[in-house]
Amino acid sequence: MEIFNIVIAGVGGQGVLLASKVLAESALASGLDVKQNEVHGMAQRGGSVISFVRIGDKVNAPVVMPGTADVLISFEPLEALRYLHYLKPGGKLVYNTVPINPSTVASGLAVYPKDVEERIAKGCGNAYGIDALAIAKEAGNAKAVNMVMVGSVMNSLPLDAKVVENVVRELSKDKGVDVNLKALKGGAAAA
């Protein structure tokens, strides 16, 4: 198969890493080659985070180039706009509509743009916004936003939903299994 490029964007602390891990492990469990990469360190809390998952028969570079992503998942609307240029023409975006203030906005140095969602719609004809926080809370934990977002793109991935569910089950701690699976399904139903 041709290489399938996934970009996951969000804010440090939102669980972008775990979402990436679920997709990478699912690819491995499906017998495919996979590379996954994000840069951590300075972006530990509150910084902008971007992660790449590349799936195929043989994957070389761990980095997705702008203009080549099949799917962009963004945990925050402003970050969706920031990384929109990673999508290839016709690529799909699913984003969480709940904004998180950057430190520049929180300290009054910048203003959070009012028209983020309109600009997303203008820049991408295949964009879907969901309230992932509400869905995560309904599943039982506000922190399950990452699983909601994984669920939201399930139909667009070259992965079997059952395989992904199994990986989530394996990676979740005992208490979290039900919440995470509910969040995954909630996400799939929303987008």
Next chain:
Amino acid sequence: MKCVKIGEFLRTVLIMRALNAQLNKVVYMKKIISGNEAIALSFQDSGGVFASGYPGTPSTETLEEVARLGEVYCEWAPNEKVALESVIGASVAGGRTLATMKHVGVNVAADPLMTLTYTGVNAGLILMVADDPGMHSSQNEQDSRNYAKFAKVPMLDPSDSQDAYDFTRAAFELSEKFDTPVMLRTTTRISHAKGVVVPKERIAPKVAAWAKDVPKYVMLPNFGKIRHQVIEERLLKLTEFAETTELNRVEMGDTDLGIVTSGISYQYVREAFPDASVLKLGLVHPLPPEKIREFASRVQRLMVVEEMDAIFEEQIRALGIRVDIGKGPISLCGELNAELIRAAAGLAPAAGAPAPVENLPQRPPTFCPGCAHRGLFTILAKLKAFVSGDIGCYTLGALPPMSAMHCCICMGASISAAHGMAKVNEIAGRSEKPVAVIGDSTFFHSGITGLLSMVYNKGNALVIIMDNRTTGMTGGQENPGSGSALMGGEAPQVDMLALVKVLGVENAVEIDSYNLPATEAAIRKGLGTPGPYVLVDKNPCVLRYRVKKPQVTVDQEKCTGCRACLKVACVALGLTAGSDKPKVAVDPNICSGCGVCTQLCKFDAMTKA
């Protein structure tokens, strides 16, 4: 007697078989792991006995993974020099051993490294160094391949997680075969990128005899002179080895373009030119001259693709081999990618990427909600003090809106630099006293000697030690002030105030930076008292120790929207949209209840539960 022995033998065989079956089940499974995790796993699978290092992005997870796997002893050292020296001792005592650090850590460990190369090793010794091209989390972009040349030691440069696993084992074999330390070099995209790894058969940990060999391990000048000749001969033998080893691989394809490359650049090259001929170097020092010459003779144009310095290119040119494309079209700065390599070869971009959306508010990293550094830098900004900073989370105090750090060079430099500033101020007749800000781990790393110098040389600076009991910026590792160790369990915990006092500091007091008025008073007193003055804040890292208090609430009636509280730069705060004059609201999902912001409110609108 005989029967008993046979019985014991059979039982041993059965146990061994059962163990082997279990081992094989675990060992031969495909895994998707990062380069750092692959090195840790291979260290364990290759008979490793002792590992030491100092945290530093992107190297940190290697030792953490050795600890998580839990089968080989490992520890954090207070700095990279101590780590490498301990690892040298482990090798002399006969155990296969690993030191881990980031690129700038090797500067600290360079002293032992430059003589370790003379003594060689007893058991296999690997120095893993993680470079950070693009400076994702570093203060410079130095290329560690220079150190391999400088120290005349072999260096391996893996291209993915499988290479990282395989090269770790190869490094031990090289180390023991050629009696040399081996540098295993990664870059951020190798250390942190995850790929599929198939582990090899596991080697049981082995401990050789403790080496007692005076001329080999005591580097007095007379012994050193002999060893220098030995390492020059070793380098010649390694060059011969480089010509034939499978670590260096020729992949012949189209002969129009031939590319010499290594490490992560190999992956970008394959992406940019799937059909080109490639010489993939796994052993990047010393280089194989004849192999390169032969490869160059088989291709029309020779391209050298390497991140950062022109290490290969300069050596290849020195061999009299023509390089058609190298540095120039390919930058000496930053990371490479497939598009940059295509462009260097004169090709148009593969994907017509749209331009990024411009003028969006930046989202830089910031102090965590509840972080003790916030209160300190709020006061330092208010007092407009000159702050000599250091390496850690608190370096973020240099960013707006605080902008309260004016110098930051390397680990431990805050105190020694402040001392030099104070001396010049004294000579120039200026009264201003500099402030040094340093964290606990950085103080243990190399701040202690700076403070010792300040006391000894009758200096005049205010030193603030943010003792949050963890190495925070790299993700919360243990240090000698944590009371715990890398492999878990309790550990002796250094008493920071007692340590400072025993160095000869007479004025050393504890502060609580969550209390802004008291912190301001303490800093003013420290600045007004001549001589070395030390303040220690002992509030723990909120992220590492999961400190969370009830959230702050804002009375929307009383809030005037004056924005005074926003000066603390906390992401839990924000202005509400809608009304004419936006008011401040607190995001309950993010607020950690530290209450620093409430102390800046002049209208009594903010309440700490």
